[in-house]
Amino acid sequence: MRIYADNAATTRMSPGAIAAVKEGMERLWGNPSSLYSLGQEANEALTGARERIAAALGCSAKELTFTSGGSEADNQALRSAAALGARKGKKHIISTAFEHHAVLHTLRALEREGYEVTLLDVHENGLVTPEQVAAAIRPDTALVSVMYANNEIGTIQPVPEIGRICREKGVVFHTDAVQAVGHLPIRIDEENIDMLSLSGHKFHGPKGIGVLYVRRGVPFLPLIEGGAQERGKRAGTENVPAVLGMAAALEEAVTGMQTNIPRVTALRDRLIQGIRREISHCALNGDGEKRLPGNVSFCFEGIEGESLLLLLDDKGISASSGSACTSGSLDPSHVLLAIGRVHDVAHGSLRLSLGEENTEEEVDYMISAVKEVVDYLRGMSPVWRDLQEGRRQFIL
């Protein structure tokens, strides 16, 4: 059995999205900026796709700028708001400790350039509160950036409430919604959002394409200079096939959401309950209720995540972990550390991110496979032996 349970990393492209990309490559290959009909056909397809994406998100087509993906959208949003803030003497930015690296590393770079960054605590449940944001806003705050849903532990932040506070105080509000779009019912216009980043390949669209939404009236600057594409806000010939694929995938995701959310949520809860029932000394990471329909994230005491992933792969399961060994760095995931997991157990983390294609049968197989592998690794772990024999205290 091959089970794909890493939908937070990327998703399989839908047949509709593949067909749309193919159409973009085979028929609509002209340059949308060209005057002749071949170019204008591509331009019309691009315009149509932009309108369909806007309709799916609850905003206007003119508020969308196509980018190379979520990371570029995040970079542009932060860089632009920071530069425009500095013009008014505002060089303070508020974000959270467990943002994606596309946000955190951009903020680190801005700090080196003289900006001051406040990273809000996300608590043990992986949630930031609107009150924290309100308390952190200063007269010189240029931007608040809080992710819509976390990529590792799936917790969903109170975005509309945070947005309301930012609007009252006149501070630009950006949200990295890469994990949320296509999975949660988002209506941008009703959620007090000024800027939003999304990525096509997280909802069965193609890779290398994303969107930066910027609300009408909110000024912003280009990150990539060059031609006048995207109303001068993002240079470079438009990736028409990828845009068409993303539009098709987003429409499918939004149409299917009403049935998919309860179905995937039920699979998620079955998996969480099964792991809790079968495996001792483990803990769910992040709030159990305010989490993405497909996200299951656990820490297991006494084992290390990379060996867990390799053995699960042998059993046909594709999953991910926040252990240091899988990140290629010395420290385990900053997200797990941000919710207070100590290094010893953060190394033993496992993320299974489910999608519409997963089944109950697969969930039950995953429960038994994870149990088998965790038991096996604990059996050869000196840490587990120490825990069992009382030389070390259990953390979980």
Next chain:
Amino acid sequence: MALYSEKVMDHFRNPRNVGVIADADAVGEVGNAKCGDIMKMYLKIQDDKIADVKFETFGCGSAIASSSMATELIKGQPLSQALKLTNQAVTEALDGLPAHKLHCSVLAEEAIKSAVKDYYDRHGIAYDPALFAGVEDCAHCGEGA
């Protein structure tokens, strides 16, 4: 997975000499849980030779494979020979490790040295302390086990 050689995956999937020796003549433990890897080696010694060796490892695939390979390389060897085992020898025997995983082979070398040191200490055998310099520290961060 292309991350590791076939040899590493073989020793990871089918580790040799896993377990505990209840009446071990020497035990060595290196690494720490904070860094994500701990290796523990148990030795049974007869006539100055390693008659039996077992290991327990908390760590990634290459940590488990390095432990397994290291035990294979010293089994049946005189202690003096086991002390000469280098992390390079472990890495080569595994057909290489990714650069960021080389510390796993260092940990395996140090686990064996730590066990031999324990044997010397238990039996009051004199040795040059320089032989075991650094063995008590984590190969990653320098913190003790």
